[in-house]
Amino acid sequence: MQNDKITSEVSPLGTSVGLEGRDCVPFFTSDKSQIKFEFWYLVTLFSVVCSAVILIQLFGSRIGLIHSDKLAFFAVFGGFLGGWVYDAKWFYRVTARGKNNQYGFPWQPHKFYWRILTPFLSGTVAFATFLLGTTDFLPIAIKNKESARAAFAICFLLGYFSDLVLSRLAAWAEKLLPKTSNDKSN
Template sequence: MIDLPRIVSFENILFYFFSGLLGGTIFGIKYFYRVVARGYWAQDRRYWRLFSPWISSCISLVIGCMVITGYISSNQSPSTATGVCIGFIAGYFADEAVGKMSEVANALFGSSSKVK
């Protein structure tokens, strides 16, 4: 039988994932109506529109796991609403989140761009 803390943790992970999906979808819709309004719409961006929300949800999932494990800490007590907020923000700003994670990875592991 699965104990209650594991169920709660799994629920939190799902909140991060789906709120990130929501954030990425909202970002894609916002981008879409802006480019249509400006006359820049191109049908060749079909794959970007399809995959962008899912990338955002995966980024939110990873950031959510970082919060749950304590790798990223805050003074707020963890709650469902906090998870949804962090997941949505991470999904909406997934491009910036990936850039920041790249900076963290370079600080932890070093840069792979060596001059040959």
């Protein structure tokens, strides 16, 4: 029988400093039920987003979508699917191989919320970064700013690499924004 408890760090005072095992995800009684849920969650998300992309492509003009709206939808969906692919790759890596390279147990139930929210966060980061790039606010040049295909493709990459995008944006903002007297003491 697999032990679902994760050994958490212990503070110098002898108390636990982290959540253990299923304590942070009370919805599932076992790894197997959580894995099944997350699999169907990923399949459902993919189906819904792909259906929305196809419907917007085929019927967008019939329902009154103007080009800029279509461009925005494709940018959001591209970033979302980039994050979805990242999430699905992680899911596959852990479940299909039955291990990860960091810990001695195959499934990490405590990362449930991270895995559920990754596509949404990636889509948001990608879309916001795309908007900053297309308005020439960022020091990057985006060709074909008015192409829905380009918006989808660029945002797919921005969504897939959203962690890297955020770290680069933070580094850029640190150079751009002046330090205050409180920042110097930190």
